[in-house]
Amino acid sequence: MSNRPKIRLYVDHALQAGQTVDLSREQANYLFNVMRLGQGAEVALFNGRDGEWRALVAEAGKRGGSLVCESQTAPLMLPPDLWLLFAPIKKARTDFIVEKATEMGAARIMPVQTDFTNAERIRQDRLQAHAVEAAEQCGGTFVPEVSDLQRLDRVLSDWPSGRSLIFADETAMGRSTLLPELVAPDASGGGWAILIGPEGGFSTAERERLRALPFVTPIALGPRILRADTAAVAALTLFQTRLGDWR
């Protein structure tokens, strides 16, 4: 890792050798005022598609600037085809879930409205920015897409064929956890999803519906009741070690 620049920046721009990348005002402010980089300084760039590139500062201005791509320093590493569905909670914890899901390697982050979810809407743009920041920080070359808030019942009605849903059921305590239940790594040909409930749990109607759906596997996460952000990291850990890119 020592040959890779320390400052990492996500840009929505094609990356290839010799490519000039113009910076937004915010990016220029971050690089040149906050981090005090000057001309010729190194920055790592990624765009979620072309891996990570070493770039050099070509022009450092107060309100803008540009970088030039030099060479690729890491290939694109896509996370497993895993969605994280969660019910938005208090602002700080929702931000944490997006950050954690990005670090842990979810491919898509989907806030869902459940019967006991208070949130009527979310700031999708703000949550997406959190995912970008987490990807910059964790050394990843991919940024998961954060969807807009959708109703859980509609998401379940429109569920894509072949995708398996792992449902963290706080009433399943004492039953076995993820590892033994998901028999084979290739048990799901159409990808995976994890559903974490809201702080108040799922309603009885939701739980009964979830348990009856053929693509749903309920799992328990230990003998204590976990907060939603803790449960998200725990379930993602179990998935990644058993079926994902921690193997």
Add this chain to the structure above:
Amino acid sequence: MSNRPKIRLYVDHALQAGQTVDLSREQANYLFNVMRLGQGAEVALFNGRDGEWRALVAEAGKRGGSLVCESQTAPLMLPPDLWLLFAPIKKARTDFIVEKATEMGAARIMPVQTDFTNAERIRQDRLQAHAVEAAEQCGGTFVPEVSDLQRLDRVLSDWPSGRSLIFADETAMGRSTLLPELVAPDASGGGWAILIGPEGGFSTAERERLRALPFVTPIALGPRILRADTAAVAALTLFQTRLGDWR
């Protein structure tokens, strides 16, 4: 769980049938002003030693009050003999690590000062209060002790004989994770500990010392760099499913 009172309160008081428990001013304020409980209302009490008890409000005053224990609603459940060592970081994330370690079932939480730790001191009393709050919230009957800040080098020099230390090494990426390395659940007769590094990682000297110690097992937590609070939950999940009380 439906027969257990919803409000849970940790008290530093012996609990047995018929026992009267006097409330502090803060506890009385919480129960009677914030939660608006009246005489005869139910509260779940635990003290970390006697399990969980259903208690009824006997006296509800503005600055105090008392409860009377009725019957035990859950036995004492001790977590595995597992310590979590971590380097304190920004205040909010340190609070989160204490909360998460309590939810995830650590027996003892030990903030340690590493070469790259900025913190010179911590507010042990405030962190202990976070552990109490997390125990109240997660349904546990045990509260882990939060130690005062100690230097990592001294902790390692005084390491108790027979205790195994799992060291989350961010430079071990690509190597195998916890599960295959810790061969047998009874591999450690003297308990376990997990060490999570600071945001800036361990120094070279620390890493070399850790790797050379016979009681240390380095583990990797996936291909991305995790923040300390994420790494704590991930490592605790792996421990609990493999060796702890999630089995």
